[in-house]
Amino acid sequence: MVLVIGVCVGAYVYFSRDLPSVESLRNYQPPQVTKVTCADGSLCAEYALERRTLVRMEDLPPHVRNAFLAAEDADFYKHEGLDPFGILRAGVKNLIPGSRKSGASTLTQQVVKNMLLTPERSLGRKIREWILTPRLEQALTKDQILSLYINGVYFGQRRYGLEEAALFYFGKHAKDLSVGEAAVLAGTVQSPHRINPVANITRAKSRQRYVLEQMAGQGFVPRAVVDAEKEKPIVLAPRKAASAGAYYAEEIRRTLIERYGEKMVMEGGLRVDIALVPKFQATAEQAVRDGLEALDRRQGYRGAQGKLEEAQWKRYRELIVQRIEEAGRRQKDQGYVADLAPLAQAPAPAAPAARTPTPPELEGAEEQRPAALAADPDSEEEEVQSPERARAGQVILKPMEEGLRLTGYVTEVDTKRDVARVDLVGRTAEVPFASVTWARQKNKKSPKNIADVFTPGELVFVRVLKAPPAPAFVEATLDQVPVVQGGLVVINPANRNVVAMVGGYDAERSSFNRATQAKRQPGSSFKPFIYGAALASGRFTPLSMVNDAPESIRDPYTGKTWRPKNFDGRFEGPMTLRTALSKSKNTVSVRLIEAVTPATAIDFARRAGIRSAMPENLTLALGTGEVTMLEAVNAYATLQANGRYAEPLTLLRVQDAKGTVLEEHQPAFEETLPPAVAYLTTSLMRSVVEDGSARAVRELNRPAAGKTGTTNESKDTWFNGYTMDWVASAWVGFDDNSPLGSSETGGRAALPIWLNFMRVAEDGLPARDFEVPPGVTQVRIDPVTGLLAGNAVPGRMEPFLEGTQPTAEAPPPGQVTPDNYFLEEGGKRGL
Secondary structure, eight states: OHHHHHHHHHHHHHHTTTOOOGGGGTTOOOOBOEEEEOTTSOEEEEEOSSBOOOOOGGGSOHHHHHHHHHHHOTTTTTSSSOOHHHHHHHHHHHHSTTOOOOOOOOHHHHHHHHHTSOOOOOHHHHHHHHHHHHHHHHHSOHHHHHHHHHHHOBOSTTBBSHHHHHHHHHSSOGGGOOHHHHHHHHHHTTSHHHHSTTTOHHHHHHHHHHHHHHHHHTTSSOHHHHHHHHHSOOOBOOOOOOOSOHHHHHHHHHHHHHHHOHHHHHHBOOEEEEOOOHHHHHHHHHHHHHHHHHHHHHTOBOOOSEEOOHHHHHHHHHHHHHHHHHSOOBTTOOOEEEEOHHHHSOOOOOOSOEEOOOOOSTTOOOOOOOSSSOSOGGGOOOOEEOHHHHHHHTSEEEEOOTTOEEEEEEEEEETTTTEEEEEOSSSEEEEEGGGOTTOOBTTSOOOOSGGGTOOTTEEEEEEEEEOOSTTSOEEEEEOOOOSSEEEEEEEETTTTEEEEEEOSSOTTTOOOOTTTTOOBOOGGGGHHHHHHHHHHTTSOOTTOEEEEOOOOEEOTTTOOEEOOOOTTSOOOEEEEHHHHHHTTOHHHHHHHHHHHOHHHHHHHHHHHTOOSOOOOSGGGGGTOSOBOHHHHHHHHHHHHTTTEEOOOBSEEEEEOTTOOEEEEOOOOOEEOSOHHHHHHHHHHHHHHHHHSTTGGGGGGOSOOEEEEEEOGGGSEEEEEEEOSSOEEEEEEEOTTOOOOOTTOOIIIIIHHHHHHHHHHHTTTOOOOOOOOOTTEEEEEEOTTTOSBOOTTSOOEEEEEETTOSOOSBOOOTTOOOGGGTOOOSSSTTBO
16 A cells, blocks of 8 residues: 555656646637638638637537537536546556547546647556646636637537537537537537538437437436437538638738738637628639630640549449448538549558548548547547548548539440430539530540540549439539639729739649739730830820831840841831730830830839839830739739829738737829820720720720730730729739740730629729820821821821820821821831
């Protein structure tokens, strides 16, 4: 007895060294989610290492608290933190070979282990836990300990704390949970990655019934209520629509981390307001997807994703069917189908056993078991599976809906009906040949029938077009994820709010934001700044004549000699600046930058909003500098606003968890360009829309201005443009700077993206003309001679800077004057 007592005292002294203080838990604030609110007041993003929202114990009804006591520690309010008999019972049980391991942890012990110690499995950790548990009971009240537990425990699907779990699984606040719903969540914490009702509704129901029985046995809830709840099915809340703006949200996250640090952003519970407008963001994302998919199809079909032997497919299919049967279905869901993309990838090296991964919610990745407050791992058995079952577990289950894109298995190619059947496991899809005529593979002829596109056993990517109720076939078409990338940024010029930002085709596949992180050559879309600098010099007007002709130029800034060429390879002789910009004549841009100097052009672009370094040589006339989409669109917004510049706004306000405002932003406009010059530049770009490479924009039936851009070998294609309501920049290209192909231009690849967005954004808005600022005079001119139109000459209105308008009147038709033969060198009408 003395020896035992001595050992116990020695162990107590030894393991008491350097123990953490339980006093730290008095004011403990667990990590909270940072919530981001869009311009319309909706929640559009959350940042968190642990997705958690705190709930007060006093706000929870008794049946919710009692559900956790019944599931984990019914005597919580009676014991002093430890259950000696339970510890002894668990110790004896653990010595029995083949028995299920158990730790007999009380709620207080679980709080100690997960908040003060490590989750390692060792006798030393357990002894420290036993020492600290009574100390915690003395330091905090029972309600405080239970609050730490309920707000910290893990519920699966990356949800921590009861409030987030209630919102995710049942679409309601924790205080509104019914008895049955509370029992489901209380039962989930024992094995959150296996028992949660999304992963396995059968296990969740079984565990719920156990918790309900415990509640009845402890007198927490009347037996009649328990019996009724046991017979009810678990009803999950409808699935939330996926939030638009993944690229935008990631850009905000990076910005916040730069200013406040990662810990504050990911754990501090900030409240953030941003300029994103969900309606416009969704429209922009769809416009980018449609534009890139159209270009991708023009470049052909890259083939199936993989192939499986029929016998192997049948084994996988059986395992996936079992998962679908076990998965919990949300309200309004038609049921699950399987995205077989993981089966198309090379399998990982074989291992003796693998843990069964949990089916993720919708499109999440495989769920990892967290180290935070989960149920005691000592009470959980490991489930080991074969590599084949583990690989089948990586297959993502998705709810069937129109527009769904996923990988399926080709089971049949019917040449008589010219259709292919694709097994999605939960449903079968039919793909008609009429929808896949575009699928010409490289070095092959265009397909003539369905057998030229599909082969049984292939894993192919398809898009669901129509999803009638089972057992009808799903209507689908062959699909393909574009390799080409693109983006769209949209600004409200009135307040410089960035209402939409798309940085690529799919943020889940590539989080690199091409709208803010990629610098690409703007090509001819930079020319408006060259023309603006020329107009600002006072030496040129929109009707100044410049010669479009071949010329060998020695660049004084680089010392190199080169011959500028036009995109179409044609030279058309003397033409006005207005005509030259509408036809995007490279030779004219070079002559203009020669006249005003690259430094002057760069200064003009800087004052508009271009911040990236620009090459100070004549090639700048062709847009050889590199810019981001965000700075390009904001520079165009300065032109749209008649020279008024302001920083583009994405982040509007940041508050800490207590509501203290940390920063707030409003547009700070300043006039950086002469308003009259900016207006004339807009006027020139209107000709690009009315008569040039952007004529497709005319379908908007409202004043619009813009400029296409196509670099050498079509490596970058652009369209930047605006109306009185919106300014937008669209870009398309490959990340590795590969050529898009000679047929792809800014007008063909990028402009449709811009236009598809504008159709929606401008719908219902009145057509408004651009505001004419002071310093602009409009006169009626003869478009042939550029002189004032007299009574005998038909004319059109043309804007000029005051004092630069023509003063001579055009001669009557047929009358010849010396002015018809000569071009003045460097004057208002020629270069």
